[in-house]
Amino acid sequence: MQVDEFPSKAGQYPPEMQWKRPFWLAQNLIERLPSVLKSRRYDLILFQRELVSTLLTLEPYFAGPRILDVDDAIWLHKRGGFAAKLARRCEAVICGNSFSQNYFADLGCKTFLLPTAVDTKRFSPKSDEGTEALVIGWSGSSANLIQLERLEPALAMVLETYKTAKLRVICDRPPNFRNLSAEKVEFIRWSPDVEVAALQDLSVGLMPIEDTDWSRGKCSYKMLTYMACGLPVVVSPVGMNAEVLALGDIGFGARSHAEWTEGLDTLLADRTLRARMGKTGRKLAIQNFSLDHLSVRLADIFRSVSG
Incomplete structure (x- = not known):
């Protein structure tokens, strides 16, 4: 054509x-x-x-x-x-x-x-095993930063439990957290050149969204990029996010701060579980969304x- x-x-x-x-x-x-x-x-x-x-x-x-x-x-x-x-x-x-x-x-x-x-050849797992560092990641535009900022209580609790863990924010501007320590947050300015590398060495990817009709019209692209990179996910189970979660054991849906905390804690505590869920997510991304x-x-x- x-x-x-x-x-x-x-x-x-x-x-x-x-x-x-x-x-x-x-x-x-x-x-x-x-x-x-x-x-x-x-x-x-x-x-x-x-x-x-x-x-x-x-x-x-x-x-x-x-x-x-x-x-x-x-x-x-x-x-x-x-x-x-x-x-x-x-x-x-x-x-x-x-x-x-x-x-x-x-x-x-x-x-x-x-x-x-999602381009699963470009968004792909890192070729080596990576480091033992625990990095929670969120990628998106600044228009959606408010969704991440609302998770601050849950993120603070998890990052307090895992002393060496960090939150990586890939965006066009830094987040505006009220209490989360700056040393716990790593900001990477988004660009096509750095996007994939910034995702590949994450431990888990986040996609929080509101439970609204506008959110139900979203197509879960960020969630799919995490999966293509072989990452487990914790996401709001709204709209297509819920449909993708139902395809396999790829992560957790979370609605409350307690559920976000529990999902992140479960994944950060178990590297084998992260690897298994990430592998399943990668497989599903290739089969259904490549x-x-x-x-x-x-x-x-x-x-x-x-x-």
Whole structure:
């Protein structure tokens, strides 16, 4: 298949300053006009999101067939009605999890379930055995740091029990803990160049999320990267996180501070258990969520919709 991308030079998201937004919107739409004309040369159009954030604009003018790809609960945004309008103008919707699939299926849309893929060749276990150091890890954007910061009481208790253990935070800015000692927290500024190495020598990966509809629309990507690196996990058993946990013995689900403490304590105390769960997680990531595996399914979806 030949795939051509048409990204927005103006940027997907509106600028923070309100007075700039009309100019941003105009630039975005003007940029897209040639793409509308070119769309007639193609057998299929894939919208990886709406062309302009939270608005239905030129999408109906693109030549069909059209597919919408959804990996978040985008209908929950302010002005989220655009999601249903756009989906109904597409021949199919690819959904990253069953929560999103149920929403679009209820709208009468043809849907395909395709989880977010992880590159299991890039995200892989460390080649050597590593050190005996105990490192609890969290990776994510600063927008989600609040979820990690809410775990501070449980993290403090665990790090007090395991005197040599540390918490590693891989993010675009450091966390803002109130009481956790700075010497117990290792901050690594996220970049594509350091991301994998920063994960590989962790002892356990964390993915705390709130129990909300927005969280149920998440596709568990960070959890999958931990698994691909051969790490056991402790995660909030919400939405797809719970579905992935149910696939095998790969870690623990935790809702309360007591459960987070218990899950981390169990894993940090038993290196053999960590290795076994990490190996199972790696196997499941390759079998169910690898780029090689899911790209074939994606190609099959493209063929079935394009005819």
